[in-house]
Amino acid sequence: MDEEPSLSSELEETLEKHRIGGTTSGTVVLSDQEGYVGDTITIKGRNFPAGESVDVLWHSTAGDWGVLKGNEIVGPQYRPRTDHILTVATDESGSFDQEWTIPQDYGGAHKIEVQHDGETVDRAEFDITPWFELAEESVPLGETFTFKGYGLGPNVVTNNYQVSWDNSTFGFMTGVKNRGTATAEIRAVGPPGKHVLEVWRNYRGIPYLQNNTQSPYGEVCGDRPSRWTVEVTEPEGDLTGCWMDEQFDEQPLDLHYPDLDVESDASLEITPTSGQAGTQAFITGEDFPPNAEVDLIWYRHEGHRVKGIPITPEPHRDTLPTVQADADGSFQVEVEIPPEEGSTRPITAEVDGQEIAVTGFVVQPRIERFEPQSGPVGSSIEIELSGVGWTMYENGPFLVYDNKPLGYACGTSGDDKGGVIRLDIPAAGEPGYHFIDIYPTIYEMQEDEPNFEIFPHLSYLDNHPMRPLPAYHFSFEVTEE
Incomplete structure (x- = not known):
């Protein structure tokens, strides 16, 4: 009788890995398939070799702004990213249960892959839902409170969130950088009493008002809140004046x-x-x-x-x-x-x-002039800024008055003083303190979607392109006639 043909050592090894009890056997499931940054889930492994170590990998995205020549903003750019998150030992039955906390990362689907001896055994999927967190719900007039988003982007639909105060949308937040986490400091503006803060979602850069009623993408923050009531309390002392955010040491390009x-x-x-x-x-x-x-x-x-x-x-x-x-x-x-x-x-x-x-x-940037700092309705508030750059990410600072959008200015002026902005803003509102904040913007972007152009970038603190630009802040008191 003819001898059976022999198998090559390479083929024998491949077949061995696929036999019952071989190194690539195993099943992985998750206690939850969707949730939020900060949630703790259990990764459950079964049918693995007993008493062996397995590696758990998290598949996600790395993101940043695409910038050409240190000036031209292309738009958000993303690439695949893989993190080794755990090494787990199986028990005598080839099983493991391992708790793990969802890290700060972009929203959407993420593969969780289990490897044994460098070979992929099984995969599961976890879907991160974006959500926002309000640090304080009672804030003195004129002070700021921290508003933070997690799991933003990279999908074009979930990459641009608009923020409104008392039904006036005054800026956007995005998590292009920092793995989908974005931070804003929101001014508590008056009058003292209860005010409504809300976050919306729309790739066009303006709120889609059916977000939470008829959107095909579901509610803005899943089953977590996207609307808050903020109590603005009476101020302590005189609030008039002006200041800027902290600026850092920088190197020229x-x-x-x-x-x-x-x-x-x-x-x-x-x-x-x-x-x-x-x-x-x-x-x-x-x-x-x-x-x-x-x-x-x-x-x-x-x-x-x-x-x-x-x-x-x-x-x-x-x-x-x-x-x-x-x-x-x-x-x-x-x-x-x-x-x-x-x-x-x-x-x-x-x-x-x-x-x-x-x-x-x-x-x-520097505040050169802010005067007067009080006066009746209609008074001309004169502001002069210097050090406004010519690049696409700093050339169009945007003014909001009491958290309502007013308009933008431009560092490329019509006279011979480039980078110097002179403004004349009318004092408006009831007697009391009113606030002007000037935020960085993206003046122009090559990609059309999502739309980030010429609108206050509220998450500039940790998500603006290229440089850590500051915002400008002014407090004006409207007096009786």
């Missing part, structure tokens, strides 16, 4: 530097590298030609998008001094940062008509 005329060993540095108008800074040069006369040149980005004029770095020679290098080719000079255009301001060093070194300073 060399993408915004002009090209040099020639390459050289000369180097140029500035300390500090960021700050508001009025900051005292030191410019230091090294390895310049000995005893050379060096012209320091300040650059602004000039042009006009609406008029079709490309925005390019242009030299302004009367802003910074001319210095003399010493015998070693070194120099240091102290300068004051002018009230200028924000973002990266290139600084070049020119010797004998040729620019041979470059550095940059990040000009940050």
Whole structure:
């Protein structure tokens, strides 16, 4: 009788893994198939090899803003992400029950995969429902309270949530960054008493009012609330004044530097590298030609998008001094940062008509003027800001008055003071305190959906593109005639 044909070792190994009791046997199920960030579920494994270790993987998404040239906002960009979350030992019957808390992550379906010896055994699926959390429900007039969203995005439908105060929608929240978690600080505006905060969902950037009654995508937050009553209490003391959010140390973007005329060993540095108008800074040069006369040149980005004029770095020679290098080719000079255009301001060093070194300073926003701070209805409230940048993510700050949208301003002005915004706002409302907040926006985005353009970005604190931009805050008292 003929001998049975032999199997290759590779095929034998493959077949062995698929036999009952082989390394790829096993079943995984979840105690719950859907829920919220922060929920605890039980991952249940059965029919695995006894006394073995298995690995549990979580399949999700990594997200960020797509930005070209440090300026042009493409839109949200996502890619697959896999996290190893657990290593679990099976018992003598080949089983395990393991509790696990759903981490801060994007909404929608996530695969939970179990591997043994590097081979996938089984998968289950968990669906995260977005939800929002209100930190406080009683807040003194003029103060802010934290409003936080979890499980936002990446789906276009769940990537843009609109926030309303007393039925006035005044901004949006998105979780493009930080794995779907977004934070906003909401101003408690008056009069004192009960007010309604609500969050809506719509990829077009405006509330779809049938969210919770007839939406094919279900209610905004599943079975959790999307509407809250906030008690605004009487203020303590005088509230008039203005301030900005905290600003951080920043480094200039060399993408915004002009090209040099020639390459050289000369180097140029500035300390500090960021700050508001009025900051005292030191410019230091090294390895310049000995005893050379060096012209320091300040650059602004000039042009006009609406008029079709490309925005390019242009030299302004009367802003910074001319210095003399010493015998070693070194120099240091102290300068004051002018009230200028924000973002990266290139600084070049020119010797004998040729620019041979470059550095940059990040000009940050500043409130230059806010007056008066009280007056009757109709009073002109004059506000002047400096350091507003030219880029798509900082060029169009948006004003809200008592949490009602008013309009946007532009850092590309019609005069020779780019980055300086002058505003004249009429005082309105009943006698008492009223509040103007100016939030960052995305002026223009290449992708059409979801729509994030020219509307207050309330989650700018942890989700704005490129830079940690601050918001501006103003309190005005309307007085009797």
